[in-house]
Amino acid sequence: MRGLPPALITAIVLVAGFAACAVQFPNIASTRVVGNLLTDNAFLGIVATGMTFVIISGGIDLSVGSVIGFSTVFVALAIERWGMPPLVAFVAILVLSAAFGAAMGAVIHVFDLPPFIVTLAGMFLARGASFLLSTESVPITAPVYSTVSDFALRMPGGGRLTTIAIIMLAIVIGGALLLHLTRFGANVYALGGSRATASLMGVAVGKMTVKIYMLSSLLAGIAGIVFSFYTSAGYSLSAVGVELDTIAAVVIGGTLLTGGQGSVIGTFLGVLIQGLIQTYINFDGTLSSWWTKIATGILLFAFIALQQGLVALARRPATKSAGAAT
Amino acid sequence: MENSPDSAPPLLEVRGISKSFGAVRALQEVDFTLGAGEIHALLGENGAGKSTLIKVVTGVFPRDAGVVRIGGEDIAPRSAKAAVAAGIATVYQEVNLLPNLSVAQNLFLDRQPMRLGIVREGEMRRRAKALLADFGLDIDVAAPLGSYSVAVQHVTAIARAVDLSARVLILDEPTASLDRHEVEILFGIMRQLAKRGIGIVFVSHFLDQVYEISDRITVLRNGRLVGERETASLPRLELIRMMLGRELAETTSERATASEHQARDVCASFEGYGKVGYVAPFNLELRHGEVVGLAGLLGSGRTETARLVFGAERADRGQARVEGAPVRLQSPRDGVRHGFGYCPEERKTDGIVAELTVRENIVLALQAKRGLHRPLSRRDQDEIARRYVKMLDIRPADPERPVGLLSGGNQQKVLLARWLATSPRLLVLDEPTRGIDVGAHAEIIRLIRELCDDGLSLLVISSELDEIVTYSDRVVVLRDRAHVEELAGEAIDVGNILAAIAADGAAVAHEAHA
Ligand SMILES: Nc1ncnc2c1ncn2[C@@H]1O[C@H](COP(=O)(O)OP(=O)(O)OP(=O)(O)O)[C@@H](O)[C@H]1O
Numbered sequence: 040m041r042g043l044p045p046a047l048i049t050a051i052v053l054v055a056g057f058a059a060c061a062v063q064f065p066n067i068a069s070t071r072v073v074g075n076l077l078t079d080n081a082f083l084g085i086v087a088t089g090m091t092f093v094i095i096s097g098g099i100d101l102s103v104g105s106v107i108g109f110s111t112v113f114v115a116l117a118i119e120r121w122g123m124p125p126l127v128a129f130v131a132i133l134v135l136s137a138a139f140g141a142a143m144g145a146v147i148h149v150f151d152l153p154p155f156i157v158t159l160a161g162m163f164l165a166r167g168a169s170f171l172l173s174t175e176s177v178p179i180t181a182p183v184y185s186t187v188s189d190f191a192l193r194m195p196g197g198g199r200l201t202t203i204a205i206i207m208l209a210i211v212i213g214g215a216l217l218l219h220l221t222r223f224g225a226n227v228y229a230l231g232g233s234r235a236t237a238s239l240m241g242v243a244v245g246k247m248t249v250k251i252y253m254l255s256s257l258l259a260g261i262a263g264i265v266f267s268f269y270t271s272a273g274y275s276l277s278a279v280g281v282e283l284d285t286i287a288a289v290v291i292g293g294t295l296l297t298g299g300q301g302s303v304i305g306t307f308l309g310v311l312i313q314g315l316i317q318t319y320i321n322f323d324g325t326l327s328s329w330w331t332k333i334a335t336g337i338l339l340f341a342f343i344a345l346q347q348g349l350v351a352l353a354r355r356p357a358t359k360s361a362g363a364a365t
Numbered sequence: 366m367e368n369s370p371d372s373a374p375p376l377l378e379v380r381g382i383s384k385s386f387g388a389v390r391a392l393q394e395v396d397f398t399l400g401a402g403e404i405h406a407l408l409g410e411n412g413a414g415k416s417t418l419i420k421v422v423t424g425v426f427p428r429d430a431g432v433v434r435i436g437g438e439d440i441a442p443r444s445a446k447a448a449v450a451a452g453i454a455t456v457y458q459e460v461n462l463l464p465n466l467s468v469a470q471n472l473f474l475d476r477q478p479m480r481l482g483i484v485r486e487g488e489m490r491r492r493a494k495a496l497l498a499d500f501g502l503d504i505d506v507a508a509p510l511g512s513y514s515v516a517v518q519h520v521t522a523i524a525r526a527v528d529l530s531a532r533v534l535i536l537d538e539p540t541a542s543l544d545r546h547e548v549e550i551l552f553g554i555m556r557q558l559a560k561r562g563i564g565i566v567f568v569s570h571f572l573d574q575v576y577e578i579s580d581r582i583t584v585l586r587n588g589r590l591v592g593e594r595e596t597a598s599l600p601r602l603e604l605i606r607m608m609l610g611r612e613l614a615e616t617t618s619e620r621a622t623a624s625e626h627q628a629r630d631v632c633a634s635f636e637g638y639g640k641v642g643y644v645a646p647f648n649l650e651l652r653h654g655e656v657v658g659l660a661g662l663l664g665s666g667r668t669e670t671a672r673l674v675f676g677a678e679r680a681d682r683g684q685a686r687v688e689g690a691p692v693r694l695q696s697p698r699d700g701v702r703h704g705f706g707y708c709p710e711e712r713k714t715d716g717i718v719a720e721l722t723v724r725e726n727i728v729l730a731l732q733a734k735r736g737l738h739r740p741l742s743r744r745d746q747d748e749i750a751r752r753y754v755k756m757l758d759i760r761p762a763d764p765e766r767p768v769g770l771l772s773g774g775n776q777q778k779v780l781l782a783r784w785l786a787t788s789p790r791l792l793v794l795d796e797p798t799r800g801i802d803v804g805a806h807a808e809i810i811r812l813i814r815e816l817c818d819d820g821l822s823l824l825v826i827s828s829e830l831d832e833i834v835t836y837s838d839r840v841v842v843l844r845d846r847a848h849v850e851e852l853a854g855e856a857i858d859v860g861n862i863l864a865a866i867a868a869d870g871a872a873v874a875h876e877a878h879a
């Protein structure tokens with residue numbers, strides 16, 4: 040008996056929370072609200088998917104918020120000022136952000152530095168660079184933006200599944216498949232178990248580290264593009280502190296902050312819980328939006344305590360010793 | 366044995382390997398030759414350089430000098446992965462697997478069966494099951510490896526290395542946590558592999574096993590090659606002399622007579638003590654100046670009994686008494702408070718703090734017992750550390766060295782020193798001689814007897830029946846998580862213990878397969 044998987048607990052919390060909200064505000068239980076929730080949190084879902092890989096591998100990526108900010112500014116300037124076709128601008132920012140992540144991964148591995156420090160430096164670097172590009176908000180008027188914003192799948196009940204929500208869902212599903220079904224995914228867990236051991240077992244630890252941070256930054260770049268669609272602008276101060284919301288979503292989703300365990304689906308549920316709290320506060324109308332932070336904080340505490348409990352349970356020896364296993 | 370000119374080059378040839386860690390010269394100009402189909406034992410005292418040689422050959426440590434050839438070709442692997450690619454599969458001394466991954470993922474990490482970029486989970490589990498079945502293990506391969514015992518983890522590590530189907534298989538103390546039955550299975554597999562032409566390097570401190578399985582022996586001492594011999598023509602005493610560089614003082618075994626220990630005071634007693642689903646209720650009396658041995662197969666409840674006695678696991682029935690007074694043992698703290706010490710079997714996870722120095726590790730439990738507001742002075746610490754380094758012959762004799770840099774056997778001694786330093790009334794030792802060389806082994810057994818004479822009460826778990834017979838005043842035999850037999854005085858011998866373990870043939874077969 041190993042207890043419920045943490046992601047299942049997150050799912051139960053989400054369903055219970057949703058039911059409680061729906062009792063108070065029956066309108067919440069509509070595809071319209073759910074559609075908006077997915078749209079509002081699309082960028083968060085995308086970065087959190089990348090962060091899940093990083094945290095499971097035993098690392099952390101504090102630079103994602105800044106990379107999102109940089110990406111919005113870069114895309115806005117590239118399209119509006121430098122006259123790049125939007126698609127080219129998108130490809131350029133994806134290449135840039137991937138290279139940035141790869142560089143952080145390489146530094147972490149080669150100099151054996153704590154990811155916390157390296158990505159903290161990355162955070163300042165990316166944020167600084169976006170200020171260098173522009174300190175003002177740059178509105179994007181390119182026609183693609185309105186086309187994309189107007190497009191949405193209609194859901195029964197009048198809800199709209201927007202393009203960016205679809206992108207997010209696709210990335211979450213893709214991320215889950217990558218993590219749970221591929222060799223790359225297995226190696227991510229291996230690194231989180233122990234880097235030294237993974238290396239003795241033949242995992243190319245250096246390459247893996249580079250790839251994992253590359254993935255995280257790449258997804259932050261995509262989240263930046265999505266964010267620019269969401270706000271139709273690029274602004275160097277956008278997504279400040281998003282790295283912390285992201286980490287919170289990952290942890291609430293049942294991923295162990297010390298690495299080695301977790302799931303993308305759990306992270307997605309964690310994102311939805313944060314979105315649900317925000318939605319509740321919007322519906323209530325009287326509460327300050329800072330209550331989102333407080334509620335998130337309380338949930339974080341609860342989940343970390345819960346995980347410690349589960350870990351302690353799993354550590355108990357002899358739950359399955361050779362003799363007992365039949 | 367040098368090759369005649371017309372013979373093919375040996376499978377693995379190591380020439381003039383040197384390796385220093387700072388000022389420590391771990392290996393100096395070591396040669397080693399392994400033929401195809403040969404089982405070659407690599408022997409030496411704790412800290413002789415066996416594990417270092419293996420890590421240098423497999424590219425985990427860079428070498429300072431020397432060449433490594435496989436089938437006559439120079440190789441210079443720079444990682445464990447590269448060594449595998451060059452044809453060398455290794456089980457390192459520290460069981461190197463990942464407790465958070467499933468057993469199947471551990472077996473097939475980085476080489477999972479794939480289809481279209483997707484790991485074939487079902488196929489992988491099926492193969493994992495088949496592979497472990499060869500080792501007599503029938504377990505749920507989808508469960509995390511960490512939920513299984515050290516022995517299962519060790520077998521998994523060996524199975525993984527064997528399945529890499531390399532030309533050279535290196536096993537660094539593979540049998541340290543296995544019981545007799547598992548050792549036999551492993552030896553069967555090793556013989557099969559050797560027949561197929563695979564060369565096997567085998568490190569062990571169990572000389573019986575060395576004589577049973579190996580064709581040839583290479584001995585290292587203090588990082589230097591002492592010599593290479595045919596196993597069949599090397600008398601055991603000569604081998605020990607090669608390893609130690611001196612004669613081994615014979616250990617005398619004298620046992621208190623039955624009447625003698627009846628008279629002694631009871632140190633701790635347990636009545637109807639047990640826990641549902643863990644160990645069946647048992648009665649156990651531990652007297653001052655007495656060694657009680659716990660014998661039984663792996664998973665028979667030996668470690669579980671030890672944990673209950675110490676308080677590391679909470680009993681849900683029965684009564685414990687210390688010096689006659691009823692006590693409650695709810696946590697290791699309670700155990701320590703009542704003067705108990707516990708030396709666990711998994712030193713890597715349960716005991717040693719690799720980053721701390723030898724001195725810091727030794728005074729750890731004593732300091733915890735005294736409480737944080739009564740710190741030991743540095744002078745006391747130095748004095749205690751020096752005493753135990755000398756008493757247990759911990760090498761190198763430098764109390765300021767981080768424990769992680771010591772050889773495996775020396776780490777084990779540090780752990781033992783930690784508990785001895787608390788001057789406990791009852792000391793529980795789980796496999797105290799695992800990974801310890803012949804010289805130190807005799808020392809530890811002598812020490813166990815000495816401690817007893819000072820009035821200490823000892824509860825010792827060991828898979829080495831000869832060893833248990835040597836020092837125990839009484840032996841409790843366990844089977845299927847229950848205490849089934851207690852032997853005392855003249856009744857203690859290997860045959861009787863085996864008979865008790867095997868009293869129910871069906872149960873043994875069942876255990877062996879579990
Ligand atoms: N990473 C390291 N840094 C510094 N010194 C080391 C390191 N690894 C090993 N040593 C030293 O090298 C010497 C040889 O150690 P090694 O682990 O090879 O011994 P061993 O023969 O395997 O012993 P055992 O039987 O106890 O496992 C020891 O003195 C040890 O302290």
Ligand SMILES: [Mg+2]
Pocket residue numbers: 415416417458537772773774
């Ligand atoms: Mg060793």
